[in-house]
Amino acid sequence: MVKSMSDDYQPKIIALVCNWCTYTAADLAGTSRLCYPSNIRMIRMMCTGMIDPKYILKAFLDGADGVFIGGCHPGDCHYINGNLKFKKRMAGIEAIISQFGFEEDRLRLRWIGASEGPEFQHNMTDFIQTIQNMGPSPAKGLMVL
Amino acid sequence: MTTQNKPKIGVYICHCGMNIAPKVDVEEVARYIQELDHVTVARDYKFMCSNPGQDMIINDIKELGLNRVVVASCSPRMHEKTFRNAVRTAGLNPYYFQMANIREQVSWVTKDSQEATEKAKSMVAAAVARVFFHQPLDTREVTVAKxxxxxxxxxxxxxxxxxxxxxxxxxxxxxxxxxxxxxxxxxxxxxxxxxxxxxxxxxxxxxxxxxxxxxxxxxxxxxxxxxxxxxxxxxxxxxPRYVDEKKCTGCGTCMQKCPTKKILSEFNEGLSFRTAIYTPFPQAVPNVPVIDATHCRVLGQNKKCGVCAKFCETKAIDFDQKPxxxxxxxxxxxxxxxFQAVNPTSLEQYGYGRFPEVYTSMEFERLNNATGPTSGKVLMKNGMVPKRVAIIHCVGSRDTRHKKYCSRVCCMYSMKFAHLLREKTGAEVWEFYIDIRSPGKLYEEFYNRVQEEGVRFIRGRVAEITDMVEDPGDEGRLTVIAESTLTRRTVRVPVDMVVLSVGLEPxxxxxxxxxxxxxxxxxxxxxxxxxxxxxxxxxxxxxxxxxxxxxxxxxxxxxxxxxxxxxxxxxxxxxxGIVTTQAEISRIDPDLCSGCKSCIESCTYSAIRFDEARKVAVVNEALCMGCGSCAAACPSSAAGVKHFTDKQVMGEIEALLM
Amino acid sequence: MKICFYPGCSFATSAGYKESTEAVCRKLNIELNEIPDWNCCGATVMFGENKLRATTLAARHFALVQTMGFEDLVTGCNACYATLRKAARLLDRDRELFQKTQEVLHNLGLELDRIPKVRHLLEVLMEAMPDSTSDKYKTLSVGAYYGCQLTRPDQELDKGWYPEILEHFLARIGFSVKEHSARTQCCGASHAVIYKNECQGLSHRIIREIANKGAQVITTVCPLCQFNLDQAQTQNNEPRLPVTYFTQLAGLALGLAPAELGLNKLLVSADKVLTRP
CATH class of the missing domain: 3.50.50.60 (FAD/NAD(P)-binding domain)
Known part of the structure; x- marks a missing residue:
């Protein structure tokens, strides 16, 4: 069963973010009271470099409509270059998810630095809007499996 | 899982005064969580981080036999340590703890109260799902060499x-x-x-x-x-110094007697010569010479010489020394x-290397130094005192074609040169600058002083230094061409000497x-x-x-x-005297490891080595920083970061999407 | 060797550039294939007017080069060289501009899929000229003048400010060279036509410097440079240095007769220095 693309459609979004930059930016958005839609569910990782592709696939198969990855800007990685290691894997991950029928646009990687609270807010709002426009994840139809 | 450590989870929802509670219906969250599997108790309280709040956790662990704790409050970056300590105080391993951030990520950033409550429920449930898979972890203490x-x-x-x-x-x-x-x-x-x-x-x-x-x-x-x-x-x-440090008295006879005398002195920036056996400068520490093996007749050219050894009274010369x-x-x-000073040769418009009277700032330091090649007299190569000198700022600095950064010291040392030139030679000094950067104690004052000493400041980057002559009277001099951006005119200044204030590089x-x-x-x-x-x-x-x-x-x-x-x-x-190693580090399961070495390649800290005997990768726990690159790179799921295991992360994902 | 040649507007009418280029190429078995129906490159003026038009003006030749089946385009003029390279660089970097240019060219019945490499005639001769075996011109000291556009802004051929390739080339084909500091100074370029008096000074500066450093003859790689430096000396008696094209000196090195190289067309006669024992 596929939900209609009406306004009450609330996408579910998983954000896997690094502890040192994007998670800190999210905290800053909080302390600055910068509101964004509530559909984001954030998971704190130590570094984007530790994000196993299977986590992303798991999220999509469990019904996430979008997955957001937030890391440090190149050169700012707490572990020197973990963010770039993840970026290298991006193309492969996109290929895997599209083989499962998920559009590549449902996965988004952005660098958000620790001091970029407003950027965090903007990125969340924008990603949710994108997913809202795309409609429910095709996995919703497969959920009977 | 044995009955003994069958998970009994206590969950605590913090009001954080008025920060969480009115927006999130904390009682509703507690009621919802209480119904989840393995949750023994779910409570809400005004300030979990306060002493009574922490005591509530400690008492529950002791009295209800809790073996897992979840606190839903602020960011773990704020209070994770606080609650871990509380859990430890109650006798539980501090890693049997998880936090849900319902303040920074929920109450402060969500407009609608009902939405906020729903999000909080989902996040606390995910924390419960995650803590179920937590394992006890240990930190180690290592002594420090003094x-x-x-x-x-x-x-x-x-x-x-x-x-x-x-x-x-x-x-x-x-x-x-x-x-x-x-x-x-x-x-x-x-x-x-x-x-x-x-x-x-x-x-x-x-x-x-x-x-x-x-x-x-x-x-x-x-x-x-x-x-x-x-x-x-x-x-x-x-x-190898080729000189025995213990025997050498630093008398310097070897240097006087060495017949190879025409080697450009590095210390004097190539403006004077040194011998093959040398100390870089008279006040060198230690005052023990070295033999430059490339130029030494014995070591470099296989010729008979050994004059230094003949004259050394303490027999300190040792041509056979090895590293x-x-x-x-x-x-x-x-x-x-x-650092090292930037070599300005590639800025060809300034003619360094082409015109003998164009110097780098390091060369000028030596020219100006009492122990330098001219004993501190500022002289041109022809032995004359310069009548007019140009100092060019920002050579190779603040330039996207070279170094984009400001080297911070050049403005100040340039003005120091100007002062010394005025004092020593009375020469007219022209400084060509972009901006004068003099932030520092007494620095701006020094700038004012140099201005008062009659140094001319032209604001504009120099376009060219040339030996092309406009006025026959300037034959033999160099002309500095620049745009004075304050008067908006091109200036052409014939000078005798140019100092290039070069920037710094590693x-x-x-x-x-x-x-x-x-x-x-x-x-x-x-x-x-x-x-x-x-x-x-x-x-x-x-x-x-x-x-x-x-x-x-x-x-x-x-x-x-x-x-x-x-x-x-x-x-x-x-x-x-001691360092505590972190607990959240990688572990590679030797039973799953296929020996592909992907993890070794991915590790930035060289913390993984290959055990040739067992053909598996092994983590050096002292070097591992816990970034998890190896875990993501491992094709057989043998590598994983403690406290970020697949089960823990995927359990969290699953619960968040329920 | 076959090359696709773009002469530009000043080539044929300049003082022996055409004659000497053709003579040297004949001698070296280089086939010059002139682009048919070529137009003005736009020079430095067009880019100030309109980017798309300026690019299209240059890109029309790129399409023609493609039709002719060549990979490279060779020109002997510094302004053409700089302009065509600028257009090539813009097209390479700006996808949208490239597509728009393609559309305009398509309406003209031309197709542009790839951008040819733009080369200077000097590069071609640097590869093709044999080393000198004669001492005939060993005593003739030449001041090489590059002009402002050959190595700037690209610096692909050599360093931007103080290039040395022309000196190396001249020494290799048997001339003596004089180092000097005017090699990339501006000659006044096309402004010499409108602001004649102002530009005289610029050209004189160059001539004076080269004479000061002891050269007997100047050599250039661009029609406008040659014209400006040569013409400036008709107003002034001192110093007087013949201003040649590098192709004319290359011709002499190959043993060709001065008349065959159009040397008689120079305003400041080269007869004296060339016939000197």
């Missing part, structure tokens, strides 16, 4: 060594040149106070030599660095490898030292500090600190302050 290694013997390294040694620790100072002193030893005066550099420098050099706590390794290089914070094992290569390797146990490392070999130590460098090659503001002396590698220009251009006062700070960091580490 010794410091300082790499680089310029003013930064010397100061770091002295401060560390004064605190009572054993210091090894490694310098690749024959003498300590670095760039500062080459300077004549220092801005803005015009202290004689030698007068403040040479006593410090002697202090370093004579300090019982400092072992000096000059003409030596760091060859290998192994181990980790508190327990580094460092191999130092002592290059020596010394292994040191080191607790902390201070990197002070400094010292030759910084890349190799960075690789040895595992330090990262920024786009311009300077070593990265751990945090630009809050950890400017530390590096991402625990136990390794930065001092002086290796981190970025700075002047002498900043360098000395930073060196003392870096020594302070090292002393703090050594004084404590």
């Amino acid at each position: 010794s410091v290694l300082v790499i680089g013997g310029g003013i930064a390294g010397m100061q770091a060594a002295l401060t560390s040694a004064n605190a009572g620790y054993q210091v090894s100072l490694v310098e690749r040149e024959p003498s300590i002193g670095g760039h500062m030893a080459k300077f004549d005066k220092t801005f803005p106070t015009l202290d004689c550099a030698a007068c403040i420098m040479t006593p410090k050099m002697v202090d370093v030599l004579q300090h019982p706590g400092i072992t000096l390794y000059t003409w030596s290089e760091v060859e290998k660095v192994e181990g980790f914070i508190g327990n580094f094992e460092v191999t130092v290569k002592k290059k 020596e390797f010394v292994t040191l146990k080191i607790g902390a490392i201070i990197t002070a490898t400094g 010292a030759r070999g910084s890349e190799d030292i960075g690789r040895l130590l595992g330090l990262s460098r920024d786009g311009d090659g300077w070593f990265n500090e751990l945090h630009a503001k809050l950890a400017p002396l530390a590096t991402p590698i625990n136990g390794i600190f930065l001092a002086g220009c290796c981190q970025g251009p700075k002047d002498i006062p900043d360098t000395v302050a930073q060196a003392m700070g870096a020594a302070g960091e090292a002393i703090a580490l050594l004084a404590k």
Whole structure:
């Protein structure tokens, strides 16, 4: 069963973010009271470099409509270059998810630095809007499996 | 799972005064969570981080037999440590704890109250799902060797060594040149106070030599660095000096007698000659010469000579000396490898190398120095005193084609040159600048003073220095062409001498030292500090600190302050005597490891080695920083980070999407 | 060797550039294939007017080169060289501009899929000229003048400010060279036509410097440079240095007769210095 693309459609979004930059930016958005839609569910990782592709696939198969990855800007990685290691894997991950029928646009990687609270807010709002426009994840139809 | 440690989870929802509670219906969240599997108790309370709040957790652990705890409150970056301690106090392993951030991520950023409550429920449920899979973890304590290694013997390294040694620790100072002193030893005066550099420098050099706590390794290089914070094992290569340091008295006869006399002196920036056996300058520390093997007739050209050996009364010359390797146990490392001046040859419009009267600032320092090639008289190559001198700022700096950064010291040393030129020669001095940058104690005042001394300042980057002559009377002089952006006119100034105020770049070999130590460098090659503001002396590698220009251009006062700070960091580490290793590090399951070595390749910290006997990868727990690159790279799921296991992360994902 | 040649507007009418280029190429077995129906490159003026038009003006030749089946385009003029390279660089970097240019060209019945490499005639001769075996011109000291556009802004051929390739080339084909500091100074370029008096000074500066450093003859790689430096000396008696094209000196090195190389067309006669024993 596929939900209609009406306004009450609330996408579910998983954000896997690094502890040192994007998670800190999210905290800053909080302390600055910068509101964004509530559909984001954030998971704190130590570094984007530790994000196993299977986590992303798991999220999509469990019904996430979008997955957001937030890391440090190149050169700012707490572990020197973990963010770039993840970026290298991006193309492969996109290929895997599209083989499962998920559009590549449902996965988004952005660098958000620790001091970029407003950027965090903007990125969340924008990603949710994108997913809202795309409609429910095709996995919703497969959920009977 | 045995009945004994069947999960019994306690969940605590914090009101955080008015910060969470009115927006999130905390009672509703507690009611919802209470119904989840394995949850023994779910409570809400005004301030969980307060003493009564923590006591509530401790009592429940003791009385209800809880073995897992979840607190839903603020960011774990704020209070994770607080609650872990509470859990530990109750006798539970502190890693049986998870936090849900329902303040920064929910109540403060969500407009609608109902939405906020729903989000909070989902996040707390995910924390419950995750904590179910938590495992007890241990940290280890390792003792710290009470010794410091300082790499680089310029003013930064010397100061770091002295401060560390004064605190009572054993210091090894490694310098690749024959003498300590670095760039500062080459300077004549220092801005803005015009202290004689030698007068403040040479006593410090002697202090370093004579300090019982400092072992000096000059003409030596760091060859290998192994181990980790508190327990580094460092191999130092002592290059052959061909002079026995113990026998040499520093009388200097060998240098007088050496027949190979026409080698360009590095210390004098190629403006004078030295012999094949030499000390870089008369006040060198240690006062023991080295033989330049390339130019020596015996060592380099296989000729008969040995004049130095013949005249040496203590028989200190040893042509058969070989490199020596010394292994040191080191607790902390201070990197002070400094800078080098930018070579302006590639800025062809300034004609350096083409016109003999175009000098770099380092050359001018020597020309101006009492121990320099002209004994401190500012003379042109023809022996005449210059009548008009141009000083060009920002050569190679603030230029996207060369170095985009400001080198911070050039404005000030340029004005120092102007002052010295006025004082010594009475020459007319023209400074061509973009902006004058004089932020520092008494710096702006020095700028004003130099202006009052009659130095002319033209605001504009110099376009060209040429020997093309407009007026026949200027034959033999150089003409500086620039746009004066204040008067909006092109100016052509015929001069006798030009000084190029070149910028700073990382010292030759910084890349190799960075690789040895595992330090990262920024786009311009300077070593990265751990945090630009809050950890400017530390590096991402625990136990390794930065001092002086290796981190970025700075002047002498900043360098000395930073060196003392870096020594302070090292002393703090050594004084404590132990380091606690972190628990969230990688583990590679030897049963699952296929020996593909992907993890070894992915590890930035060289913390994984290959066990050839068992054909599996093994994590060095002391080096691992827990970044998890190996876990993501491992194709057989053998590598994983403790506290970020697949089960834990995927359990969280699953619960969040319920 | 076959090359696709773009002469530009000043080539045929300049003082012996055409004659000497053709003579040298004949001698070296280089086939010059002139682009049919070529137009003005736009020079430095067009880019100030309209980017798309300026690019299209140059890109029309790129399409023609493609039709002719060549990979490279060779020109002997510094302004053409700089302009065509600028257009090539813009097209390479700006996808949108490339597509728009393609559309305009398509309406003209031309197709552009790839951008040819733009080369200077000097590069071609640097490869093709044999080393000198004669001492005939060893005593003739030449001041090489590059002009402002050959090595700037690209710096692909040599360093931007103080290039040396022309000196190396001249020494290799048997001339003596004089180092000097005017090699990339501006000659006044096309402004010499409108602001004649102002530009005289610029050209004189160059001539004076080269004479000061002891050269007997100047050599250039661009029609406008040659014209400006040569013409400036008709107003002034001192110093007087013949201003040749590098192709004329190459011709002499190959043993060709001065008349065959159009040397008689120079305003400041080269007869004296060339016939000197």
